[in-house]
Amino acid sequence: MSEPALVALRGVSFAYDEGPVVLDGLDFAVPEGRALALLGRNGSGKTTLMRLLSGGLRPHTGQLTVQGRPVSYDRKGLTRLRTTVQLVVQDPDDQLFAASVAQDVSFGPLNLGLSDAEVRSRVAEALDALDIAALADRPTHLLSYGQRKRTAIAGAVAMRPRVLILDEPTAGLDPDGQERLLATLDALRARGTTVVMATHDVDLALRWADDAALLTPSGVRTGPAPTALARTDLLRQAGLRLPWGVAAAELLRAQGLLGESVAGPRTAEELAAVTATGAGPRG
Template identity: 85%
Template sequence: MSGTVLVALRGASFAYEDGPPVLSGLDFEVREGRALALLGRNGSGKTTLMRLLSGGLRPDGGELTVEGRPVRYHRKGLTALRTTVQLVVQDPDDQLFAASVGQDVSFGPLNLGLPDAEVRARVAEALAALDIAALADRPTHLLSYGQRKRTAIAGAVAMRPRVLVLDEPTAGLDPDGQERLLATLDGLRENGTTVVMATHDVDLALRWADDAALLTPSGAHTGPAADMLARTDLLTTAGLRLPWGVAVGRLLRARGLLAGGAANPRTPEELAALQVL
């Protein structure tokens, strides 16, 4: 896979107190500029992995590195990590706490001790990136679910991380809300942010991601999304179904309607535009 390794877990293990190991000897990489989908069954350790990447948890064994340098779990080291990696959890209500949207988004930059002018600039930039500038003064308790999602992501974006880790960001959104969020993520990527998205939606992963990581009992298996999401063996082990586009591509090939080397359609629109044999 192309791209510089920005953040990596090397031989990482973790268990919660009095519990069995959640992850054991895990190797996992986030490469610069690659949209990465993280998939696995419930209880496979996706949330734990994301919290390890962002410094919310510390591995019991192994290490977390940023550009090859081990992370140090003191105040200075964690501050440096959080300017590189930001995690947005699945439920925005677990992340929002300030009275207004603008105040909530400003919390991270203020904690970095930045000058007021820099904080205001970052807040304005993040609100614009998430298309919620008009909500800056809106009380957070009056926001819709989709607006709360965007506000939580804006708070992370205001930290200007190089890696943005999102836990099920499209969950609970209607189709229009999902499309708008995906367009926003595309804009963030175009501006240099590497995005990692945990999702159960294999069709979304196939459509959106450059790479896919399937979390199984034997570890994380990562590669180009089109290849990994066609691996029936790994999908079964990860508790996932075959993506719609892969199944359609196989059917077309079996009927002699699609060349062997042609890419599978990722969306209904791509299927409609497909030039079959």
């Protein structure tokens, strides 16, 4: 690789106090500008990996690097890291604590020592990006679950990170809420944010991600999402099933409706287009 990874773990091992080793000798890199899905069974180490990337945990061995430079775990080093990487946990109630939406979103920028004008600008920008500007003065305890999810993400976005890590961001959302969140993530990516999403949903990963990282007992296996998520051996090791889009593509090719070099459908709409025209959805 000619450019160092934006964020990377090199030879990292970690175990919780009096517990078994969760990650051992792990190498994991987040390339800039890619949508990365992180998948694995419960207990595989996804949450630990995300917390190591964001500085919430410190590796016992190995190191975390940002653009090839090792992270120091003093105040200056962690501040630098948290302006580069932000983690949004699965349950927004674990992250929200201020009285109103705007106050909660302003917490991170205020801790950076920014001017009041800059904080206000960042809060407004984040609320607009998450489509919750109208909720700025709403008490957080009166928000719906989807609104709380968006507020938690807005708090991370207000830090203007280069990498946004999301733990099961679509969990608990209805279909409309999921679609709106995915559209928001696409808009953030268009602005230059690299997004990492941990999920159990292989269909979502196939549809959304450029790359997929599967956590298996023998280590992490990363590759282009359509390729990695078609590896039945890796899926079995990771405790995951085959995405329906991969299975549909195999059936379409067997029926002569999809060329070998044509990407398979990732959504129901793409599947309908293939079966209607006999041509691939993305040339």
